[in-house]
Amino acid sequence: MKNLIDIRDLSTEEIRQLIEKANDIIAHPETYREKCRYKKLATLFFEPSTRTRLSFEAAMYELGGQVIGFSEAASSSAAKGESVADTVRTVSCYADIIAMRHPKEGAPLVASMAATVPVINAGDGGHNHPTQTLTDLLTIVREKGRLDNLTVGFCGDLKFGRTVHSLIAALSRYDNVKFVLVSPEELKLPSYIKKEILQAKHMQYVQTTDLESVIPELDILYMTRVQRERFFNEEDYLRLKDSYILTPDKLAGAKKDMAILHPLPRVNEISTTVDSDPRAVYFKQVLNGKFIRMALILKLLEVE
Amino acid sequence: MNIDSIQNGIVLDHIKAGKSMEIYNFLQLDKLSCSVAIIKNVNSRKMGKKDIIKIDTNLDVDLDVLGYIDPDITVNIIRGGALVEKKHLKLPAQVKGLLKCKNPRCITSVERELPHIFKLTNPSSRVYRCIYCEAKAE
Structure with a gap:
């Protein structure tokens, strides 16, 4: 039985196959409408989420399957003190596959050790969020037609942003990808990621605090939100939250075919006036998230 | 200084x-009732x-725990007063229950x-990470 806990669980070939499957689902949705008939997905969300949970649920419904689950810890037995392991042992009796979000890092790994059905990590605190990374990769492929030979800018909170860390790790598998890391000093990419991923794989990267000076080079601009929930100190959050706000003016020097991605939700880091720019693909990215999750569910349930 | 040779240990x-x-x-050698000798600061060529x-x-x-503490230790197994096996330790790939x-x-x-x-994620710098959250062992 296979799980998806960390993007590193997937080989480059498996990522390619998932992207290919998602593209086929987009092209021929009718072929997939009954693929998961009589199968159930359990969405165990111990922490609130709009996109990820609804995306998993929509994915399962579009495959003809059904969904059970809860959307906050308060409405589960976790509120009575039940362990993660006991919760998934129980849910394994009812569902064919589990998608779990949990505020504690490593909870989905614990779940996968106890479950008798496949477990998908739908986000564990500031740690991993592999289906977001798959979503990002699918979006890049659909917008640029490739995952190699790209200059990718990451802007905002590069310290706590788990989507940034996972996407950097995933893109480091491909040839000639250059990273441009734009953040305030306090939210720079952690040194262990620079050392263990970028330097270990001899990737080209530059660090800067100035978005406008580097924007002309970028093929992809991946914007992120400064996340209030990752700060222990409200004062630091307030000081840093408005560091970068993307506006049409700042996009003036960017390539005409640059793609702007964002894992969402956004607060104010992308002005809504940018939404109508054809380079803004973050809502297409949301839709891609559903398709890649459909592909993933099919793979883990071993449905052809 | 004389310390009796051991027979089986x-x-x-x-x-x-x-x-x-x-x-x-x-x-937890303090829990043993047999002879245990700790010999400190012995001259060593190496x-x-x-x-x-x-013991x-x-x-x-x-051996995993021991290897984690000091991978350079040699473990000699003695039977009937003679050396029957010499084990060289290495850094264990995984340690369970030793670190928090x-x-x-x-x-x-x-x-x-x-x-x-x-x-063990980096043998050259002896970095161990939690398998759940990947935090570095302190």
Whole structure:
């Protein structure tokens, strides 16, 4: 039985196959409408989420399957003190596959050790969020037609942003990808990621605090939100939250075919006036998230 | 200084000088009723100074734990007064129950009876990370 806990669980070939499957689902949705008939997905969300949970649920419904689950810890037995392991042992009796979000890092790994059905990590605190990374990769492929030979800018909170860390790790598998890391000093990419991923794989990267000076080079601009929930100190959050706000003016020097991605939700880091720019693909990215999750569910349930 | 040779047991040799008490405590040798000798600051050609521990019983030592504390230790197995096996340790790929994850965001901080497990992620700098949250062992 296979799980998806960390993007590193997937080989480059498996990522390619998932992207290919998602593209086929987009092209021929009718072929997939009954693929998961009589199968159930359990969405165990111990922490609130709009996109990820609804995306998993929509994915399962579009495959003809059904969904059970809860959307906050308060409405589960976790509120009575039940362990993660006991919760998934129980849910394994009812569902064919589990998608779990949990505020504690490593909870989905614990779940996968106890479950008798496949477990998908739908986000564990500031740690991993592999289906977001798959979503990002699918979006890049659909917008640029490739995952190699790209200059990718990451802007905002590069310290706590788990989507940034996972996407950097995933893109480091491909040839000639250059990273441009734009953040305030306090939210720079952690040194262990620079050392263990970028330097270990001899990737080209530059660090800067100035978005406008580097924007002309970028093929992809991946914007992120400064996340209030990752700060222990409200004062630091307030000081840093408005560091970068993307506006049409700042996009003036960017390539005409640059793609702007964002894992969402956004607060104010992308002005809504940018939404109508054809380079803004973050809502297409949301839709891609559903398709890649459909592909993933099919793979883990071993449905052809 | 004379210390009786042991008949059936183990000798932990090439312990870094000064580390023997740490190993004595880790292996809980205070709970044994047999003879245990701690020999400190012995002259060594290879190491300059070293410590040695002799244990006069067939103790089942957790070599992974020992390897984590000091991968340069040699474990000599003695039977009938003679050396029958010499084991060279190495850094274990994984250690279970020896280290505690200190990351307050880690699932180990709340999940009951979950074993704390660390894996070796960088052998050259001896970095171990929690298998759940990937926090570095302190």
